Amino acid sequence: METNTGTNRPRINWLKYASPKTFYPLAGKLIPWCAVSAAVLIAYGLYIGLLVAPTDFQQGEGYRIIFVHVPAAWFSMFLYLLMAMYAGLGLVLNARLSYMMATAIAPTGAMFTLIALVTGSLWGKPMWGAWWVWDARLTSELILLFLYIGYFSLQAAIDDKNRADKASAVLALVGAINVPIIYFSVKWWNTLHQGASVSLTQAPAMAAIMLKGMLIMAVGFWLYSIAVILMRVRCEILERDSKTAMIRQD
Amino acid sequence: MTENSQEVKPAKALSTFSVLYRILARDIQVALRRQSDVAAVFFFFIIAASLFPLGSGADPKLLSAMAPSVLWVMALLSCMLSLSRMFSSDYADGTLEQMMISNQPVVLIVLMKILAHWILSGLPLVFVAPLIGLQFNLGGAELQILAASLLMGTLALSLIGSIGAALTLGIRGTGVLIAILVLPLYIPVLVFGAGAVNAVSIGMSPNGALSLLGAVLSMALVFAPLASAAALKIALE
Numbered sequence: 001m002e003t004n005t006g007t008n009r010p011r012i013n014w015l016k017y018a019s020p021k022t023f024y025p026l027a028g029k030l031i032p033w034c035a036v037s038a039a040v041l042i043a044y045g046l047y048i049g050l051l052v053a054p055t056d057f058q059q060g061e062g063y064r065i066i067f068v069h070v071p072a073a074w075f076s077m078f079l080y081l082l083m084a085m086y087a088g089l090g091l092v093l094n095a096r097l098s099y100m101m102a103t104a105i106a107p108t109g110a111m112f113t114l115i116a117l118v119t120g121s122l123w124g125k126p127m128w129g130a131w132w133v134w135d136a137r138l139t140s141e142l143i144l145l146f147l148y149i150g151y152f153s154l155q156a157a158i159d160d161k162n163r164a165d166k167a168s169a170v171l172a173l174v175g176a177i178n179v180p181i182i183y184f185s186v187k188w189w190n191t192l193h194q195g196a197s198v199s200l201t202q203a204p205a206m207a208a209i210m211l212k213g214m215l216i217m218a219v220g221f222w223l224y225s226i227a228v229i230l231m232r233v234r235c236e237i238l239e240r241d242s243k244t245a246m247i248r249q250d
Numbered sequence: 251m252t253e254n255s256q257e258v259k260p261a262k263a264l265s266t267f268s269v270l271y272r273i274l275a276r277d278i279q280v281a282l283r284r285q286s287d288v289a290a291v292f293f294f295f296i297i298a299a300s301l302f303p304l305g306s307g308a309d310p311k312l313l314s315a316m317a318p319s320v321l322w323v324m325a326l327l328s329c330m331l332s333l334s335r336m337f338s339s340d341y342a343d344g345t346l347e348q349m350m351i352s353n354q355p356v357v358l359i360v361l362m363k364i365l366a367h368w369i370l371s372g373l374p375l376v377f378v379a380p381l382i383g384l385q386f387n388l389g390g391a392e393l394q395i396l397a398a399s400l401l402m403g404t405l406a407l408s409l410i411g412s413i414g415a416a417l418t419l420g421i422r423g424t425g426v427l428i429a430i431l432v433l434p435l436y437i438p439v440l441v442f443g444a445g446a447v448n449a450v451s452i453g454m455s456p457n458g459a460l461s462l463l464g465a466v467l468s469m470a471l472v473f474a475p476l477a478s479a480a481a482l483k484i485a486l487e
Contacts, residue, residue: 091480143434143437146430146433146434147434149430150430150431150434153427153430153431154417154418154427154431157418157421157422157423157427158421162487163484163485163487166484166487167417167481167484167485170413170417170477170480170481170484171413171417171431173477174413174435174477175434175435177473178434178435178438181438181466181469182434182437182438185437185438185441185442185462186437186441188441188442188445188462189441189445
């Protein structure tokens with residue numbers, strides 16, 4: 001025992017914040033930091049995107065919507081996978097907080113999906129001359145929105161909270177397995193039905209400043225998501241545990 | 251006759267294979283006792299598909315161009331309409347619970363119920379769809395591929411749909427909810443199934459689409475019964 005120096009170090013309790021009781025105050029402390037830095041970063045990212053980045057020689061000023069559109073599309077997909085991960089954790093560990101996290105992530109993910117779709121169609125109108133093109137990316141984004149809607153509907157339809165958590169977790173996992181299949185099927189469908197006139201895949205080499213603006217916006221969106229999700233989890237904890245002693249103390 | 255002899259000698263344990271066979275045979279037998287339910291899905295397919303020419307005009311070129319998508323979407327909807335029946339009657343009378351606590355593998359029991367659903371609501375479409383295809387001015391090669399793609403695709407639809415049926419078991423307003431849950435998951439089957447027929451009609455080989463449809467079917471065959479069994483356990487908790 002004495003030869004093993006590792007035993008002297010204090011053990012990290014990885015599961016300390018897995019219980020709503022300890023997580024609730026931690027989330028409360030994190031929210032202001034995330035919210036403020038999100039606001040700062042999004043403002044800075046918009047400044048770069050709208051004022052600093054050079055005008056595109058092909059698309060003019062219209063391309064600037066990319067600074068909202070692309071990060072929103074990234075987060076619509078990333079948050080779905082994160083939601084599925086928490087749903088899977090909930091099913092494996094039977095941890096209530098994981099289900100609450102999955103429930104809290106869904107609305108933010110759906111919001112980013114909707115933002116990506118709306119900005120995409122606003123961008124498409126001047127560039128392609130149409131509000132909507134059945135492009136593989138747009139279509140799979142639309143289907144992602146359908147998957148989010150399915151998740152909400154199932155959760156809303158089941159009255160028993162415990163069953164609603166588990167059933168929607170199974171649905172989230174099934175959807176996560178399907179997301180790549182759907183993406184490739186739509187891509188394949190697209191190549192059969194549509195000529196190669198509209199090609200989004202051959203993106204021109206991006207200026208470094210544009211990439212910088214997009215990455216800053218992405219980090220800002222990430223912090224915003226954390227802040228909003230933590231707020232929603234806190235509400236969820238209050239709603240579900242309103243009769244337990246933990247809440248009454250506060 | 252067999253039921254009686256079973257009651258006399260209950261000590262004889264059944265092998266897994268014969269239990270599964272009996273579950274399949276029982277499901278089909280129960281459904282055939284109420285033939286109108288089975289026939290309704292079949293006729294829904296025919297009637298709904300026949301509405302499209304009435305809405306779009308009888309131009310043969312237009313009809314043959316839209317036939318693959320129309321017939322496939324109708325197949326999707328027909329399979330989906332009967333999904334809620336897959337487990338509901340067994341759930342209502344407690345049979346499902348007995349199946350879950352029996353010593354047989356739940357995943358295989360679920361697979362048998364899916365197969366029964368496919369035989370009753372998917373397989374008939376394979377035979378009737380080419381007839382409707384004739385009305386849509388499809389040629390012989392297209393009709394063959396349509397039947398082949400439906401043969402694989404409808405089984406995949408029953409498999410994927412079983413997840414939705416299991417998740418919504420015993421919930422109010424199940425019909426619309428199943429549609430919202432299951433239709434997005436059906437998209438790859440639709441794309442590859444209708445894609446195979448479309449490929450033939452523009453003179454390309456349907457093999458690529460059919461192979462991908464087979465891949466979707468194999469994946470569904472492995473994962474869908476597992477997910478449905480998990481969902482049924484949650485529903486019966």
